[in-house]
């Protein structure tokens with residue numbers, strides 16, 4: 001075992017500088033002085049999942065565990081804003097909708113089922129009467145609308161800028177364009193070999209998105225490979241409403257609108273962030289294509305959001321040219337890397353991770369440097385993928401059908 005000057009040993013080395021890695025560094029650097037981030041590309045690269053304009057935050061999950069964690073994450077976002085003095089949340093609310101001509105069984109829609117889940121855990125939503133829907137949102141044609149006012153959009157540029165500035169102020173070392181070749185155990189420490197030299201750390205966190213399996217394969221003694229696959233929205237469009245209608249579509253009056261049974265979500269105009277309504281269409285792999293009558297965004301506009309038909313539209317090309325990281329069993333992968341003491345991993349956010357970022361960063365920091373987390377994250381244990389016989393294939397019949405949640 002090599003002897004190192006304690007000044008040269010990092011408390012925590014994070015591989016992957018997306019939002020999860022940066023939030024892990026944010027929490028760790030509040031109390032630990034030697035924190036390093038290694039990023040293969042550049043922080044803020046628009047081709048990675050963490051960068052773009054807006055991501056929705058909400059807590060309407062079919063699974064109460066995710067709903068509770070999302071709720072905690074909202075508290076942590078608010079603390080982040082308070083601590084940094086920067087506003088990063090657009091508090092416009094999120095409204096799930098349904099229409100009986102599109103999904104005839106209204107009581108089985110995502111909107112109704114998640115409302116039931118939230119009500120059962122004491123997070124009631126505002127249920128709008130049909131008359132109220134037409135009055136408040138004249139551009140919509142929906143029979144059911146459930147609004148959560150404690151939800152909305154995250155301003156990604158503001159988050160990245162604030163994280164980078166805060167980490168800089170706390171003297172966190174962020175190394176960009178670094179390629180990692182090996183992680184070698186040396187006594188209680190890890191030697192991380194890169195093309196920018198060797199780093200020594202007592203704890204390592206891997207938040208490398210789709211690069212995670214490559215990093216895992218470079219860890220001495222580790223056989224874990226996480227079954228993640230890539231997917232992305234089938235279609236995403238910007239709609240610019242005519243000037244006389246614009247005021248109806250801004251985030252002070254329009255919430256995020258989601259019709260997840262059809263795979264569609266709509267983000268309002270956010271002045272200073274995005275000057276168009278964004279509509280994303282995601283075709284969940286396990287949902288029969290004939291399950292709803294909505295085939296694409298044009299169809300959605302015609303049937304559900306006719307007010308947008310007079311808007312000019314164009315494809316979203318400036319952002320979101322990146323992929324979701326779907327997991328075979330549709331659960332987060334968060335915890336210790338088997339066979340590699342002191343190494344933790346966080347990946348597999350199923351297209352729904354951004355809203356959880358301050359919470360995930362906190363959990364990874366606690367696991368890495370505090371010997372455990374206050375949360376029960378045992379169901380996310382990466383070790384579930386250690387035995388090859390237990391591997392599931394994304395899209396197989398064994399795959400739990402919470403794919404509807406794998407957006408936003």
Ligand SMILES: Cc1cc2nc3c(=O)[nH]c(=O)nc-3n(C[C@H](O)[C@H](O)[C@H](O)COP(=O)(O)OP(=O)(O)OC[C@H]3O[C@@H](n4cnc5c(N)ncnc54)[C@H](O)[C@@H]3O)c2cc1C
Nearest residue numbers: 016018019020040049050056208209211349353354355408
């Ligand atoms: C189109 C789209 C829309 C989405 N919408 C929403 C939404 O509305 N709400 C929501 O909550 N979530 C949403 N998500 C999900 C969310 O954006 C992601 O879950 C989240 O950004 C993942 O962050 P990450 O840090 O894990 O991954 P990434 O952003 O991919 O970051 C991983 C980083 O690791 C780096 N890396 C890879 N390999 C290495 C290596 N060997 N060494 C060093 N660095 C490495 C990469 O360059 C990258 O910078 C969406 C995702 C997509 C793609």
